[in-house]
Amino acid sequence: MSEAAVRVIGLWPSPFVIRVLIALKLKGVEFEFVEEVVGRKSELLLRSNPVHKKIPVLLHHGKPISESLIVVQYIDEVWSSGAPAFLPVDAHARAVQRFWAQYVDDKLPWAIRILKGTDDGGMEQAAGQLSAALQLLEEAFAQLSQGKRYFGGDSVGYLDIALVSHVGWVKAVEKIAGVTLLDKAKVPNLVAWADRLCAHPAVVDAIPDADKFVEFSVTYGSFSKPINAPAK
Amino acid sequence: MSEAAVRVIGLWPSPFVIRVLIALKLKGVEFEFVEEVVGRKSELLLRSNPVHKKIPVLLHHGKPISESLIVVQYIDEVWSSGAPAFLPVDAHARAVQRFWAQYVDDKLPWAIRILKGTDDGGMEQAAGQLSAALQLLEEAFAQLSQGKRYFGGDSVGYLDIALVSHVGWVKAVEKIAGVTLLDKAKVPNLVAWADRLCAHPAVVDAIPDADKFVEFSVTYGSFSKPINAPAK
Numbered sequence: 001m002s003e004a005a006v007r008v009i010g011l012w013p014s015p016f017v018i019r020v021l022i023a024l025k026l027k028g029v030e031f032e033f034v035e036e037v038v039g040r041k042s043e044l045l046l047r048s049n050p051v052h053k054k055i056p057v058l059l060h061h062g063k064p065i066s067e068s069l070i071v072v073q074y075i076d077e078v079w080s081s082g083a084p085a086f087l088p089v090d091a092h093a094r095a096v097q098r099f100w101a102q103y104v105d106d107k108l109p110w111a112i113r114i115l116k117g118t119d120d121g122g123m124e125q126a127a128g129q130l131s132a133a134l135q136l137l138e139e140a141f142a143q144l145s146q147g148k149r150y151f152g153g154d155s156v157g158y159l160d161i162a163l164v165s166h167v168g169w170v171k172a173v174e175k176i177a178g179v180t181l182l183d184k185a186k187v188p189n190l191v192a193w194a195d196r197l198c199a200h201p202a203v204v205d206a207i208p209d210a211d212k213f214v215e216f217s218v219t220y221g222s223f224s225k226p227i228n229a230p231a232k
Numbered sequence: 233m234s235e236a237a238v239r240v241i242g243l244w245p246s247p248f249v250i251r252v253l254i255a256l257k258l259k260g261v262e263f264e265f266v267e268e269v270v271g272r273k274s275e276l277l278l279r280s281n282p283v284h285k286k287i288p289v290l291l292h293h294g295k296p297i298s299e300s301l302i303v304v305q306y307i308d309e310v311w312s313s314g315a316p317a318f319l320p321v322d323a324h325a326r327a328v329q330r331f332w333a334q335y336v337d338d339k340l341p342w343a344i345r346i347l348k349g350t351d352d353g354g355m356e357q358a359a360g361q362l363s364a365a366l367q368l369l370e371e372a373f374a375q376l377s378q379g380k381r382y383f384g385g386d387s388v389g390y391l392d393i394a395l396v397s398h399v400g401w402v403k404a405v406e407k408i409a410g411v412t413l414l415d416k417a418k419v420p421n422l423v424a425w426a427d428r429l430c431a432h433p434a435v436v437d438a439i440p441d442a443d444k445f446v447e448f449s450v451t452y453g454s455f456s457k458p459i460n461a462p463a464k
Binding site for chain 1: 283292295297298299303305310324326327334335
């Protein structure tokens with residue numbers, strides 16, 4: 001049997017992998033998930049992303065694409081007729097979505113790593129900065145969604161994909177570190193957005209329950225640096 | 233007199249500002265350069281980029297766009313008829329240019345900050361990692377340019393803009409730290425590319441001589457953290 005036209009090299013707990021899976025599912029693209037073994041790097045991964053040696057990698061007819069937000073844009077551009085575009089048509093609106101997606105990856109992953117104990121740092125400070133970031137995203141949601149369901153309006157967009165991919169770990173570190181982050185009193189619209197998007201058919205299977213992330217963290221804690229700090 | 237339709241808030245020594253100026257000049261867009269005062273942040277900057285409070289900001293009819301690589305993409309999308317597109321049409325080729333542009337911003341700025349003394353870190357290690365990054369970019373040039381003048385082929389592209397904006401500081405830290413980085417023996421094609429692109433009419437005025445960067449570093453060394461570590 002020949003290889004699938006579209007393959008994703010990854011591990012299920014990586015938010016950066018999760019976003020690629022969601023993007024493919026939203027576009028209705030069939031793909032094969034090539035799961036790495038925790039703590040190792042396959043020959044295929046090393047050959048496909050020799051510069052960073054990090055997941056995820058999308059292989060499209062054998063050609064590798066790395067860096068998850070770049071992969072999401074690639075998927076949007078290649079399967080442009082499969083679903084509503086992730087990025088809006090208006091250039092300013094596109095820039096705004098890109099700005100906030102980059103903000104998400106600048107602020108969330110390091111705080112999450114500290115809160116689950118895989119990076120050194122002050123837990124209280126990390127929780128505070130993560131809460132502050134979610135607060136700003138709550139405000140951004142009001143501006144960008146304009147009363148609709150998603151950051152992208154009526155359909156799931158680029159920033160929705162970028163942010164929701166971190167929600168599994170945000171909920172997990174709430175349990176691990178005993179903090180409240182997705183607080184209905186403080187970020188009500190973001191909490192409602194997360195509930196809504198996590199139940200979306202393209203998302204529901206890509207983001208397991210928080211308990212599964214917690215279990216992974218307990219089992220593979222010492223391996224999680226290379227897994228959860230991959231290519232942005 | 234009314235405000236210019238296109239304004240750039242910045243400071244001349246910032247590579248992130250330089251790339252925005254180059255992108256506008258390549259597209260033949262007239263703009264006003266609103267220069268910040270070193271070590272302060274103007275009201276206009278704070279209002280235009282309240283999240284990061286960093287230069288550059290592009291103001292287009294008063295609407296702010298931040299994060300330099302996002303601004304370059306915005307310019308490419310808005311002034312699409314002004315010059316050859318910065319990003320290629322082919323989705324995979326676009327992803328490759330985006331990958332390397334992100335690589336440039338991941339690897340070069342921190343090493344440059346260490347070598348000019350505005351960040352703590354081992355000088356030798358920083359020089360080694362910067363040289364290694366330039367070596368990889370030399371190899372990428374061979375692949376991407378396909379024997380033509382630029383990473384973008386016949387015309388200046390997204391990665392050309394992203395990388396050349398750091399060349400002024402690379403040359404300056406060669407003098408400041410007494411190291412050779414753009415070494416003709418090791419990265420001959422990159423050196424030739426830098427010479428060629430720095431002489432391009434859209435680039436020549438945007439990147440002053442290395443001595444001017446050195447002088448700036450001597451004069452404003454203590455201020456250069458907030459200036460040279462702005463929005464990517």
